Amino acid sequence: MEKLTIAEAKERYGDRIAISSLAVLVEENHNGKKRVIHDATHGTKVNNRIRCRDKTRSPSARDKQYLLAYFQKNRCSVFSLVGDISKAHRRFLHAPEERGLLACRILESDQFIYINRVGTFGLACASYWWGRIAGAGIRLTHELLGPTMPVELLFADDLEALGASAGGRRGITLAFLYMSVLGFPFKWAKQRGGLRVEWIGLYTDYATYKLGLSPKRAQWMHDWVLGLATSGVTTARNFEQGLGRLGFASLALTWERPFLGPLYNWSAAVRNKTGSLRIPAMLRTILRFLARRFATGGDLQSPPPLERSLRNDLVFYTDAKATESSAWIGGFKQGSDGKVTAWFSEEISSSWAPWLHLKRDPKRIIAALELLASLVAVKLWMPHTSEASDATCWIRGNTDNQSNTYAISRWMSTKFPLTVFIMELSESLRLSRCNLTLDWIPRESNQLADDLTNEKFDHFEQEDRVRWDPTQQSWHVLDEFMLHANSFHTEMTKRKSEPQAPPAKKRKKTSSLEPW
Numbered sequence: 001m002e003k004l005t006i007a008e009a010k011e012r013y014g015d016r017i018a019i020s021s022l023a024v025l026v027e028e029n030h031n032g033k034k035r036v037i038h039d040a041t042h043g044t045k046v047n048n049r050i051r052c053r054d055k056t057r058s059p060s061a062r063d064k065q066y067l068l069a070y071f072q073k074n075r076c077s078v079f080s081l082v083g084d085i086s087k088a089h090r091r092f093l094h095a096p097e098e099r100g101l102l103a104c105r106i107l108e109s110d111q112f113i114y115i116n117r118v119g120t121f122g123l124a125c126a127s128y129w130w131g132r133i134a135g136a137g138i139r140l141t142h143e144l145l146g147p148t149m150p151v152e153l154l155f156a157d158d159l160e161a162l163g164a165s166a167g168g169r170r171g172i173t174l175a176f177l178y179m180s181v182l183g184f185p186f187k188w189a190k191q192r193g194g195l196r197v198e199w200i201g202l203y204t205d206y207a208t209y210k211l212g213l214s215p216k217r218a219q220w221m222h223d224w225v226l227g228l229a230t231s232g233v234t235t236a237r238n239f240e241q242g243l244g245r246l247g248f249a250s251l252a253l254t255w256e257r258p259f260l261g262p263l264y265n266w267s268a269a270v271r272n273k274t275g276s277l278r279i280p281a282m283l284r285t286i287l288r289f290l291a292r293r294f295a296t297g298g299d300l301q302s303p304p305p306l307e308r309s310l311r312n313d314l315v316f317y318t319d320a321k322a323t324e325s326s327a328w329i330g331g332f333k334q335g336s337d338g339k340v341t342a343w344f345s346e347e348i349s350s351s352w353a354p355w356l357h358l359k360r361d362p363k364r365i366i367a368a369l370e371l372l373a374s375l376v377a378v379k380l381w382m383p384h385t386s387e388a389s390d391a392t393c394w395i396r397g398n399t400d401n402q403s404n405t406y407a408i409s410r411w412m413s414t415k416f417p418l419t420v421f422i423m424e425l426s427e428s429l430r431l432s433r434c435n436l437t438l439d440w441i442p443r444e445s446n447q448l449a450d451d452l453t454n455e456k457f458d459h460f461e462q463e464d465r466v467r468w469d470p471t472q473q474s475w476h477v478l479d480e481f482m483l484h485a486n487s488f489h490t491e492m493t494k495r496k497s498e499p500q501a502p503p504a505k506k507r508k509k510t511s512s513l514e515p516w
Contacts, residue, residue, distance in 0.1 A: 001114045001115060003114055003115075004112060004113060004115055006111060009100060009103065009113055012100070013097075016097070016098075016100045017100040017103055018040075018044040018046050018100070018101045018103060019044065019103045019104060020039050020040050020044045021039040022036060022037065022038060022039065022104050022106075023037040023039055035121060036121065037122040038102070038104060038116065038120040038122035038123060039122055040102075040123050041124075046101050046102075046123070046124075047123065050123075050125050052124075054128075056127060056128055056131045058131075058156065059154070060155070060251055061211060061251035061252035062251060063153065064153075064204060064211050064252070066303070067151065068204070068206075068209045068210070068211055068302075068303045069303045070306060071164055071209060072209040072303075073305075073306055077164070078162055078163065078195070078206040079163045079194070079195065080160055080193050080195075080199075080206060081160070081161050081172045081192075082160045082161075082193055083158075083161075083176060083186045083190070084158055084186065085157040085184055085186055085187070086157075086185045086187045088134070088157035089121050089123075089126040089127075089130060090118045090119050090121075091119070092119050092130065092133055093118055094116070094118065099115050100115065102115060102120060103115050104116070130156070130157070137179055137182050137184060138152055138154060140178075141179055144174075145171050145174060145178075148167030149171050150162055150163045150169070151168070155199075155200045158200050160197070160199045161176070172193075201214050201216075201249075203215070208302075209302065209303070210303075212300035212301055213249055213252060213253070217249065218294055219294075220245075221245070221249055221290075221294050222291055224242050224246075225246075225287040225288075228242075228279060228284070228287050229284045232284060233278055233279065234276070234277055235275070236267075236272065236273045236274075236277060239267055240271065243260070243263055243264065246260060246263070246290075247260060247264075252301070253301060254411065255301065255429075255430040256293060258411050258413075258419070258422045259289065259290060259423055261412050261413050261415075261422070262286060262414070262416075263283060263286065264414055265414040265419075266279075266280065266488075269491075280484065280487065281484040281488070282485055282487070282488040285481060286481070289480075305435065314333065314381055314382065314383070314393070314394070314396065315398070316331055316332065316333050316334065316374075316395075317332055317334065317397075317398045317399075317441075317449040318330065318331035318370065318374045318376075318377050318397065318449055319331065319370065319400065319446055319452065319453050320366060320369035320370040320373045320453060321369075321450075321453035321454060323361075323362065324362075325361070325362075326356075326362065327347070327348045327356055328345065328348065328453045329345075329369060329370075329372055329376060329453065330343070330345040330346070330373065330449055330450075330452025330453040331373050331374070331376065331377045331449055331452065332448060332452065333377070333380075333381050340448070340459075340460060340461075340464060341464060342380070342381065342464050343460050344376065344377075344452070344467070344468050345453065345457070345465075348362075352471060355417045355485065358416070367404055370399055370400075370404055371401075371422070371425075372421055373449075374397050374425070375421050376468055378395060378397075378429070380466055382395060382434055383432065384432050393433065393434040394434070394437075395434055395436045395437070396436075396439065397436060397437070397438040397439065398440075398441045398446065400440065400441055400442065400443045400446045402440045404438060405438050405440045408425075416485060420478055423477050423478070424476060427477055431476070
């Protein structure tokens with residue numbers, strides 16, 4: 001940093017001066033460590049004017065899941081070493097003509113200001129420039145190591161090197177050596193590694209090829225969701241911040257992701273609302289469910305397989321039909337020889353499904369009905385496997401509703417009642433250790449399933465029919481969530497129709513040292 005008087009700063013930078021506020025962030029998880037933040041967002045709005053030329057991508061849980069599936073498929077014995085780079089955001093110089101925009105001062109009465117010459121914590125472009133520098137160093141290290149190089153993952157200033165062979169494990173040591181020679185300042189006290197490693201809040205067990213949350217993060221998640229469920233009140237800001245952390249964690253927790261849809265829906269509806277807010281009963285039920293999952297050790301999960309099995313344990317076709325007053329679902333299971341081995345066709349009654357007339361008539365929620373048909377097929381024909389078993393079944397479903405294939409691939413939706421069916425489907429597959437691939441097929445290729453919804457049974461044997469009664473079906477979460485779902489949807493509709501709070505008035509400009 002450089003210390004200048006205001007007159008000297010004006011002479012050097014002219015009007016391109018922005019004096020930002022400073023804040024102090026106390027990190028309770030690191031023994032009260034204090035981090036100074038250069039607030040380039042509020043007031044001066046320097047961050048609002050920054051436009052990075054390229055999109056910066058960082059590895060996350062999805063990359064870890066792919067690597068774990070790859071290592072497991074090839075039976076690799078993986079060793080990991082994690083390193084932390086000291087003050088990465090201050091390891092590059094800004095162009096001299098831009099430094100006036102990085103000014104700050106301690107007191108308003110001071111006649112001098114401090115100019116940042118290097119990157120600073122709180123500036124939007126810090127991660128961009130650090131990413132370019134770190135990327136150049138890692139690529140050079142790869143060139144020096146050759147084909148025996150380890151796999152390296154860099155998220156901000158956290159580096160993880162993975163060695164899946166004897167050459168790769170030797171390469172880990174050389175990688176840290178070469179990067180140190182290039183000038184990367186590692187915090188050696190934070191160096192750690194082994195077969196079970198924590199990295200950016202993710203905990204990886206390379207011995208069992210499983211990924212989840214670190215114990216600290218899992219405990220924080222448990223305490224946060226349980227606290228909200230118990231108190232029943234929160235603020236929009238507190239809920240949004242906690243949901244952001246929960247959303248990051250869900251990248252590693254595949255089976256918990258579907259339960260976040262209603263939380264995102266409510267968070268968007270109450271954004272900018274002030275004061276304490278009462279959490280709807282349905283959300284409190286979901287939060288209690290997530291708390292139980294975090295408490296029972298459900299935070300380590302096997303990654304999805306790299307390839308879909310050539311042999312499908314189960315193949316089914318489903319469809320749904322809706323009129324202005326009623327709805328039907330149907331589907332059939334197909335054998336390896338292409339013949340129909342079992343089928344169902346049922347009318348959905350309003351007494352069990354009051355949500356049918358949520359949007360005046362069932363035709364407006366046809367996507368939810370078609371997913372319900374797929375859910376029923378899974379419930380009827382999915383093989384049940386013990387949780388202690390390592391066996392995994394494969395299910396291939398076919399539907400002519402393309403939006404449902406997207407919802408299942410993401411395992412999330414904010415639409416009611418679709419989101420509740422996705423939750424039930426996710427929990428059913430998790431408990432039976434099954435993988436579902438829901439493929440889209442043209443409507444003309446799904447004619448047999450369409451016949452079942454129209455009660456045309458000419459191509460089906462009556463002895464193969466399976467009768468399904470929703471009141472006799474064993475549900476994992478659907479009954480519990482549906483108890484409060486209608487009131488929740490009513491509140492969402494009301495919240496979204498409320499007028500938004502007026503934007504805050506802009507502060508009047510009083511000097512040339514404010515936003516340029």
